Amino acid sequence: MTGEVGLLALCLALALAIVQSLAGLAGARGDGGNGAAIAQGAAMGLLVFVSLAFGALIYAFVTSDFSILDVAQNSHTAKPLLYKFTGAWGNHEGSMVLWVFVLSLYSAFVAFAQRGGTRLTCAALGVQGLLAAAFLLFILLTSNPFVRLDPPPFEGAGLNPLLQDPGLAFHPPLLYFGYVGLSAAFAYAAAGLITGEADAPWARAARPFMLTAWIALTLGITGGSWWAYYTLGWGGFWFWDPVENASLMPWLVATALLHSALATERTGAFRTWSLLLAILGFSLSLVGTFLVRSGVLTSVHAFANDPERGFFILLMLIAAIGGALALFAWRAPKLETGTAFHPISREMLLLLNNLLLTAAAATVFVGTLYPLALDAWIGKKISVGAPYFAITFAPIFAVLLLLVPFGPRLGWRRGDLHSALRILLPAMGAAAAAAVVVLAVARPASAAGAGAFALAAWLIASSIIDAVRRNRRRTFGWSAAASALAHAGLGISLMGIAAVSCWKSEASEVLAPGQSLTVAGYELRLRDVGEARGPNYFAKRADIDVVRNGRVIETLSPEKRSYPAEGQAISKAAIRTTGLSDLYVALGDERGHGSWIVRAYLNPLAPFIWLGGIVMALGGAASLFGRLRVRVAKPLAYVAAE
């Protein structure tokens, strides 16, 4: 029954999505009326039926209903309950249902909040209805999660053990809230173009959706990086893997969009540019989905190696991007342009921020797609790795970070560079001090590391100065807190990234019980390697004593797990963190006579990498909270007219 209920709900959801798009687009033409009411009702109905389908799928996974093909292929009765639950979206079909579920949530928010007036809301609902219809059609035609299996098998094939991890259970929903949140920004951009209302109120209406998407993307990327760190067993936190890049590109563009929309909201500047970024952000989300789902990539994420699905997503990609850009080319020249600003002003810095962020996104785009293009055109296989990104992405981002502290210190329209420099002088001192200390203390000496720490100190100190000054003048509100937190978070992450990249220690040796290896002053002594078993796996577990100054301070137990149901093996690293550094130990393969390869890393400041991500997300949350709760500062144009 469950499967049929789910399938029926999906079909009804498709019908409602079509109703929503037609009524919304019709409502956008007139002054609202019936169209608005129908679109709003359809959006609520869409949410109800998609929730029903999603609930049915989760129910089938939790109860291990193997008469449904998707469950039989991706679940197993011995799996812990949490992973039965999250396994519902740990596969292609389920993840697409999750995608549509998040989309319908955003649609309901748009319909409920009615931000920016009836016409804008109607048009946005119309565009979101189109997107929902396209994705529902995609599910029903190529990725039906409710296909029955007759006769049902006694046992399922299980879930990739790499995905059986609490960190990864909630990584996809967060990323989807980000990707799909950008679809709401996209819908508002298209709505602004359709209605011609792409001015300051437009930016104010669309901004909460951009912020929600950005916060979710930030947390999703942070969580994904943390997961890669502790499960892949190589001690790395970012691999420039195409799938990681696929989430980084929308984040970069979303960051640019947040800043550009800030200017649009306050002074009406960069209207067309904000619209273009909103279109670009969601387009990159779709490109990412295409890369991940079409099977052109080698990755944990690539569970659907089906050309038909890739083709369908490619069609959607072309329709969405092509349609939106055509609309942009047609309508954007008719929009009013914003007011002028001086070269030394906050607008100019926001402009530079946007140029640098889009350039950074472009280098990632080229590095990710160039190998695919080369393979498709001349059949040559290459891979682009970290060295490419170190020369292209890193310098662009360094210039961006250098400019960040000036933004909040310069006024709108026309800023005062002298006073900004004077105020930021202590931050420059902090940066210089950080560079000197790092050069003097850290070995091996690294100019790049010292530079990165100087930049980090510059970012953090200037955020503190900004907060303190505004607090003294009683102008420290939610938006000031947001920029201070987000910019300081960048600095915190940068410290972690630089420290791990420049000063990581590693050792890898074959150890028999009783033997030890040394990494960065810690002696790691292998006590023994024994058997262990979990709910659905067997493991070899090593007990390794951490010895410092002749005293055992802790015993770490890295594991090598094998999952009989799935026929796979994974490593579980053991990490001892002090908050300032991580001692990371992984168990390698057996080398005969009871001896094993043991790999150990000391990663200085590693926790800062993810702490910075969380602080950045808190900054986003402060901005969102302030915007929804407090009356927002009026646009300058209106202030001047009063």
Add this chain to the structure above:
Amino acid sequence: MNPKKRRRLYFAIALVFAGAAGAALVVRALQDNVLYFYSPSDIAVKHVPQDVSFRIGGLVAKGSVTRGPGADVRFVVTDGKTQVPVQYSGALPDLFREGQGVVATGALHAGVFRASEVLAKHDERYMPPEVVDALKRAGRWKEGGT
């Protein structure tokens, strides 16, 4: 020149400079920092320079893996036609098995591929696309089984 035009001009100049700088960085980086992929047959046929990093992919030949001394491992990568000996020092990935697909990064030195990194596939059902391609080109690929 009115302020609006002036602003557009600044914008255009900034855009051109940023674009040119970005393109220059990208082109330079792509020239020096990509890794090529070769199958064992490619290495036999083409002139692959010594001591230059590239990636190799194929199956780990059955019975070819010898471990030790220490962390050293030797094995042979094959695409069914040609075989290349590989030398590696360090921990092997969890799914490294004889007869299964493998991709290694490293350089040729006196006829032996010295690997700095060895990657195996993610799960039983999955084969790295490069390996599938290498096997197909050698005519040793069977659809639906390995």
